[in-house]
Amino acid sequence: MGVFLGILLIGGIGTKLLAKNLNLFQKTPYFDYGSISKQELNHLGMVSKEINIFLEKWSMESDYSGEQENQDGSVSFEYSFSKGHYDENMKEKKLKVLFKKALGGCPEDTYYEIKVVLSSKDGNKFDELVYMKEDFYNSAYNSFSRTNNAYLNCWEFLSLGQPGGGEMYTTPRNETLYLSGQQWGAPTTFNPLAESWMAAWPVGGKFNLVYEPLVTYNGLNGKIEDLLGHLVEELSNNDSIVVELNPAAKWSDGVRVNSNDVKFMYTKGPINVSGQISAIHVDTVRANNGMTTERLSFMVAKDKRNNPLSVRDLLQAIRIAPAHIFEPLIVKKGLDNVKKMMMDKDPVVSGPYNIKEYSPKWIALERRDDYWGNVALHDGKLPVPKYIVHPMYKSNDQIVSALREGSLDASISYIPRIWYKKAFGIHTWFDAAPYFAPDVIPMLMINTMKEPLNDKRFRRVLATAIDYATIRMFAVSNSSSPLQPGLIVPTNLERHYIADEDKNFAVNLAISDEAKRINTVKAMLAEAGYSSKFSESGELMGMYNANGKKIPTLFVTSPAGWTDWEPIVTIAVEGMRKAGIDIRENFVDGGQYWTDLGMGHFDLIMNKPAAEVSPSQPWSRFNEVMSSREWQPLDAWAGTNIGRYNQPGTPEFRPEVDQLLNAIPLMTDPEEISKAYRELNKIFMEDQPAIPLVYQPEQYYEYSDRVWTNWPNVKNPYAPPQLPWIGSGTKILWNLKPAK
Numbered sequence: 001m002g003v004f005l006g007i008l009l010i011g012g013i014g015t016k017l018l019a020k021n022l023n024l025f026q027k028t029p030y031f032d033y034g035s036i037s038k039q040e041l042n043h044l045g046m047v048s049k050e051i052n053i054f055l056e057k058w059s060m061e062s063d064y065s066g067e068q069e070n071q072d073g074s075v076s077f078e079y080s081f082s083k084g085h086y087d088e089n090m091k092e093k094k095l096k097v098l099f100k101k102a103l104g105g106c107p108e109d110t111y112y113e114i115k116v117v118l119s120s121k122d123g124n125k126f127d128e129l130v131y132m133k134e135d136f137y138n139s140a141y142n143s144f145s146r147t148n149n150a151y152l153n154c155w156e157f158l159s160l161g162q163p164g165g166g167e168m169y170t171t172p173r174n175e176t177l178y179l180s181g182q183q184w185g186a187p188t189t190f191n192p193l194a195e196s197w198m199a200a201w202p203v204g205g206k207f208n209l210v211y212e213p214l215v216t217y218n219g220l221n222g223k224i225e226d227l228l229g230h231l232v233e234e235l236s237n238n239d240s241i242v243v244e245l246n247p248a249a250k251w252s253d254g255v256r257v258n259s260n261d262v263k264f265m266y267t268k269g270p271i272n273v274s275g276q277i278s279a280i281h282v283d284t285v286r287a288n289n290g291m292t293t294e295r296l297s298f299m300v301a302k303d304k305r306n307n308p309l310s311v312r313d314l315l316q317a318i319r320i321a322p323a324h325i326f327e328p329l330i331v332k333k334g335l336d337n338v339k340k341m342m343m344d345k346d347p348v349v350s351g352p353y354n355i356k357e358y359s360p361k362w363i364a365l366e367r368r369d370d371y372w373g374n375v376a377l378h379d380g381k382l383p384v385p386k387y388i389v390h391p392m393y394k395s396n397d398q399i400v401s402a403l404r405e406g407s408l409d410a411s412i413s414y415i416p417r418i419w420y421k422k423a424f425g426i427h428t429w430f431d432a433a434p435y436f437a438p439d440v441i442p443m444l445m446i447n448t449m450k451e452p453l454n455d456k457r458f459r460r461v462l463a464t465a466i467d468y469a470t471i472r473m474f475a476v477s478n479s480s481s482p483l484q485p486g487l488i489v490p491t492n493l494e495r496h497y498i499a500d501e502d503k504n505f506a507v508n509l510a511i512s513d514e515a516k517r518i519n520t521v522k523a524m525l526a527e528a529g530y531s532s533k534f535s536e537s538g539e540l541m542g543m544y545n546a547n548g549k550k551i552p553t554l555f556v557t558s559p560a561g562w563t564d565w566e567p568i569v570t571i572a573v574e575g576m577r578k579a580g581i582d583i584r585e586n587f588v589d590g591g592q593y594w595t596d597l598g599m600g601h602f603d604l605i606m607n608k609p610a611a612e613v614s615p616s617q618p619w620s621r622f623n624e625v626m627s628s629r630e631w632q633p634l635d636a637w638a639g640t641n642i643g644r645y646n647q648p649g650t651p652e653f654r655p656e657v658d659q660l661l662n663a664i665p666l667m668t669d670p671e672e673i674s675k676a677y678r679e680l681n682k683i684f685m686e687d688q689p690a691i692p693l694v695y696q697p698e699q700y701y702e703y704s705d706r707v708w709t710n711w712p713n714v715k716n717p718y719a720p721p722q723l724p725w726i727g728s729g730t731k732i733l734w735n736l737k738p739a740k
Contacts, residue, residue, distance in 0.1 A: 169389040175387055177387070177409050177410075177708060177736070178402075178407065178408045179388060179408075179725060180399055180402070180410075180413065181411040181699075182207075182390065183363060183390050184392060185360070187344075187363060188200060189203075189340075189342055191341055192211050192265075192343070193268065193270065195270050201390055202390075202725055205726070206727060208227070208351060209351050209730065210349040211319035212228050212320060212350050212351050213318055214243050214245075214262070214316070214318075214320065215227055216316055216727045217316045217613065217615055217727055217728065218719075218720055218728040219437075219439065219491075219722075219728075220717055220719075220720045224315070227377075228245060228350065229249075229296070232295070239302075240299050241297075241300070242296070242297050243315060244293055244294070245257060245259065247293040248373075251324075251349065252370075257322075258294060260323045261321065261322055261323045262280065263280055263323075264327065265320050265323075266314075266318060268330070269321070275304045276304070276314060277299060277311060278300070279299045280298055280299070282295070298311050298314075298315070306666070308666070309616040309619055313614045316614070317614070320350065322350075325348050344358070349368075352371040353365040353366060354366060354368055362391045363389070363390045364387060365389070366386065366387055381734050382734075383734055384733060384736040384737070396413045396415065399411050400421070403415075403421065404421060406425065406706030409703060410701075411702050411703075412699040412723055415700065416563070419432075419435070419477075425704050425705050426702060427705065427713065429701050431713075435478075436701060437697055437720075438480065438481060438489050439613050439697050439698040440489070440613075440621075441489060441608070441692045442568065442606060442608045443608070443691055444556060444604045444605070445605050445643045446459055446462075446604050446645075447602055447603055447604070448644055449644045451551075452545060453554070453603060453604075456686070458528055458530065459688040461521055461528065463509070464507045464521050465581060466572045466691065467517070470575075472694055474567065474571065475564070475694070476567075476694055479696075481695060483692060484503075484509075485502075485509055485685050486684055487618060487680075488618055489621075493617070496674060502678055502685070506685035508520070514578070517579070518579045518580075521581075529545065529546030531580075552582075554582065555602070555603050556572065556603070557587075557588060557593065557596055557604070558585070558587055559587070559589070559593045559606070560588060560589055561587075568693055583604075597642055598637045599637060600632075600633075600635065600636075601635075604691075607642065609624035609690075619665060622661060622680050623640060625641065625684070626641060626680070626689060627640050627661050628641065628645075628658050629658060629661070631647060643689050645689035660676050660679055663676060664676050699721070699722055701721035701722065706739060707739050708736045708738065708739060709738070709739050712735075
């Protein structure tokens with residue numbers, strides 16, 4: 001007889017027993033080995049074996065009782081077996097087990113314990129839970145939310161359950177690249193004319209495996225790289241952006257890619273370009289290789305956006321589709337009906353892969369060995385994987401399991417405590433913290449139309465009250481560098497817009513001592529005319545304005561279930577409440593979140609403005625947060641400036657914000673550009689229309705080297721930290737190597 005204790009200590013706040021009808025034992029438990037060291041793993045095996053030995057003895061000797069304690073490093077196991085004396089008639093036997101582990105990466109002397117008592121009435125297996133209690137303790141942890149966030153992010157111990165998830169495709173494993181994190185359900189359409197959010201991977205969004213853009217953008221070096229076309233910098237200016245089509249570019253049916261295809265997608269495609277591009281002029285020219293090609297001049301819409309930066313964004317965002325296929329269909333069926341077509345049967349594409357098969361469990365692509373870019377862009381080489389498969393996983397936990405097993409090669413899903421997975425061949429861009437390259441800024445957007453949020457002094461108080469170090473360490477598992485004031489991300493491409501002296505315009509984000517931070521906030525509140533009342537037990541009772549009127553509780557809205565955002569919000573709210581700000585979390589479903597975001601139905605709301613790396617950063621980030629160009633009142637949809645900051649016509653209106661936003665895209669002098677961004681950043685820091693919280697990557701770039709090697713990373717940066725399905729990241733496909 002051999003049985004094993006099954007306990008799940010992961011996946012949400014609190015412990016769950018992975019058991020149905022209290023079936024707590026299984027012969028083949030499935031561990032999240034990534035959470036423990038090899039030494040601890042060996043010790044776990046030893047303890048499990050000893051438990052089974054005890055049970056076997058117990059089954060043979062009904063009077064046997066025993067107790068033993070094992071201590072090894074930071075893990076201790078205590079278990080005792082005794083003959084049941086609670087019900088002699090039933091001859092009930094009990095098993096007591098205590099698991100205890102010091103939490104690595106947390107403050108010293110922080111422990112997690114789980115005590116379990118199980119009973120067996122037939123002497124064969126323990127199938128009834130008598131008692132279970134968990135404790136997480138450290139004298140430094142005196143708040144519920146911080147305790148639980150520390151539990152979630154400092155340590156994961158043991159995970160039982162069915163391995164993996166997602167279905168392996170039938171192609172040979174050594175020829176198949178498995179990628180995940182984008183598609184979570186059955187595909188609805190592969191139509192490039194459908195709205196981007198409707199189209200399945202790899203057609204929607206900015207994927208370029210089957211349909212390709214004219215150029216790609218490399219966020220590592222800021223260069224625009226060739227694909228269907230070549231950006232002619234020496235001919236581009238503030239009036240037009242010039243692209244020459246690659247004369248070798250062809251569709252999978254052999255037809256050459258031409259200007260008609262480009263015009264078709266820029267007029268009939270899902271992205272409206274009329275605000276950025278007024279016309280596309282076409283000239284026939286001779287390319288460097290002597291072949292005749294077409295030169296396209298994208299005319300900047302001077303009477304509208306007048307923004308050549310946004311035109312560059314479009315060049316790498318819009319995927320080109322074959323006009324010679326779609327135009328006859330539109331004539332026959334009408335554009336609206338064509339957009340509803342699935343387009344899944346041997347579509348005509350320009351990219352290196354095409355759709356092979358799909359189901360509710362996976363989408364499979366097959367390499368096109370006659371892809372035009374193999375010769376024109378990759379020295380005649382083929383992409384290394386013959387197949388690319390995107391399995392459908394039900395949760396991030398399944399993705400972690402699949403990466404660890406080697407049944408998944410790379411993912412963009414958020415994985416807490418990523419450093420534990422390194423022993424199992426799971427890697428990130430950096431070997432150590434912050435693990436991922438910073439690209440974007442999740443932040444609290446503030447509804448500046450509501451009192452007291454319309455008071456910039458109060459907004460600055462909110463920003464001061466937050467414990468950013470705790471967010472970085474616990475909410476995002478130390479996967480962010482320390483936060484800098486303002487809207488500039490400290491990347492190689494943006495850091496030269498940051499000046500130390502400009503930080504004087506910002507509130508202090510780096511007050512590490514909690515008592516000092518609380519006292520600072522209380523002093524700022526008092527200076528601004530606000531006060532708070534606490535009960536004798538220290539509970540916040542309310543917040544009041546200068547007239548003594550109680551201010552209604554404020555709420556931070558955020559999508560429910562977003563595992564990286566929920567702890568960020570929890571920690572931010574806790575810091576503000578401790579300092580006397582009456583505010584609470586408001587986790588809502590996705591449908592309500594997006595409606596509230598656009599219509600202004602919030603006090604504060606989590607958002608990630610300008611969430612993609614593009615040629616227009618950081619201008620696009622400032623524009624989304626601060627622009628008044630398309631300012632909308634509450635209850636009207638706002639695509640930018642959802643906080644309704646800087647309302648035109650009001651005494652607080654600052655015209656210099658829009659003046660700078662209008663001027664920067666037309667600037668060519670690097671010094672002038674830097675000066676302008678610094679001025680914008682100073683205004684942001686002064687007025688605090690939003691509260692940046694942490695840095696995150698555009699995509700969580702995580703890969704396994706169990707099957708494929710030579711992935712790019714900071715030591716081998718031949719491609720940016722993107723999965724090989726988007727932007728310049730697709731060059732990874734020609735550089736992967738099979739693992740030996």
